[in-house]
Amino acid sequence: MSDTERTAWDRRYSEGSHQSLIPDPLLVSAYDEFIAPSFLQPGRALDLAGGVGRHAMFLAERGWDVALIDVSPTALELAKTEIGRRGLRVSAELADLTETPLAVSSFDLVLNFFYLERTLFPQIAAALKTGGLLIFKTYTRDQLRLGGGPTHPMHLLESNELLRAFDGLRILHYHESIKDKAVAELVARKE
Numbered sequence: 001m002s003d004t005e006r007t008a009w010d011r012r013y014s015e016g017s018h019q020s021l022i023p024d025p026l027l028v029s030a031y032d033e034f035i036a037p038s039f040l041q042p043g044r045a046l047d048l049a050g051g052v053g054r055h056a057m058f059l060a061e062r063g064w065d066v067a068l069i070d071v072s073p074t075a076l077e078l079a080k081t082e083i084g085r086r087g088l089r090v091s092a093e094l095a096d097l098t099e100t101p102l103a104v105s106s107f108d109l110v111l112n113f114f115y116l117e118r119t120l121f122p123q124i125a126a127a128l129k130t131g132g133l134l135i136f137k138t139y140t141r142d143q144l145r146l147g148g149g150p151t152h153p154m155h156l157l158e159s160n161e162l163l164r165a166f167d168g169l170r171i172l173h174y175h176e177s178i179k180d181k182a183v184a185e186l187v188a189r190k191e
Contacts, residue, residue, distance in 0.1 A: 005071075021082060023058040024113055026137050026185050031062070034133060034172055034187050035109060043108030046127060048097060049115035053079030053090060060088040064109070068092045069100070102127040112136045116155050121165045128190040134169060135187055136162060142182030149181065162186050 042063035047056040052075050056068040060083070068090050070076055076092045083090045097115075102123045110127055116138045128134060141156045143149045150156060162184040163174050169188035176184045 021052065021054045021057065023054050024137060027055055027058060027111065027113070027135060030133075030135050030173070030187050031058075035135075038131070038133060038189070039108060043129075044106065045109040045111065046102070046107045048110065048112045048120075048124070050111070050113075051075045051079070053083060053092065055111050055113060056090045056092075057083060057086060057088055059109070059111075060090045061086070066090045067107075069095050069097060071096050105129050108132045110134050112138070114138050116157065118154075118165070125166060125168060125190065128169075130190055132190045133172075133187065134166065134190075135185075136166070137183055137185040138162070140176060140178075140182045140184050142176075142178045146178065146180075146182055157184050160184075 042059070043065070045059050045064045045066045047053070047066060047068045050056050050068040050070055051072070053068050056066040056079070059066045068076070068079060071094070073094055076094055079090070079092050083092070097120060098117060104126050106129065107127050108129055109132060110124055112124065112135070114137065124134065139149050139156050141153070141158060143156060144151060159176065163171065163186065166186060166188050170191050171186065171188050173185070173187035
């Protein structure tokens, strides 16, 4: 990621954009349907490009050991403040995911919400322990017709691209939608 992109993200967070602390509905439903039934006790989770930590905090409140990684110092400072206010334990790391390799077979759960870096797909799958779950949601090209959201093709999935990207995992849930936002969402397990 270039310094220009990092600066742009810092500016967005400083201006109040992307500061929601409400977890995405996919994580909430996946927690009840897939995560809680899969693990007798909470394990280790990784929140990729997790911004202000809305998903990391959701998991930490449920006993998970969560590592939050983001490229924006501003986002991580906001996350650390809220994590401290809530009395949670989340490790927050400043890192450019395109330059920082993910630990192999280290996580029971990996979250990736609205961040698309295709070169990381193999690393994301490899970061999961056997039995680990991946929860992934981001925009598709159909978003161009709806307006808002990213416009560059490198930030938009093709139809069924996410499904194919993780075909080495067992797909538990896959859905594409164009209502309100054009997104693809995936829940998959490393067998």
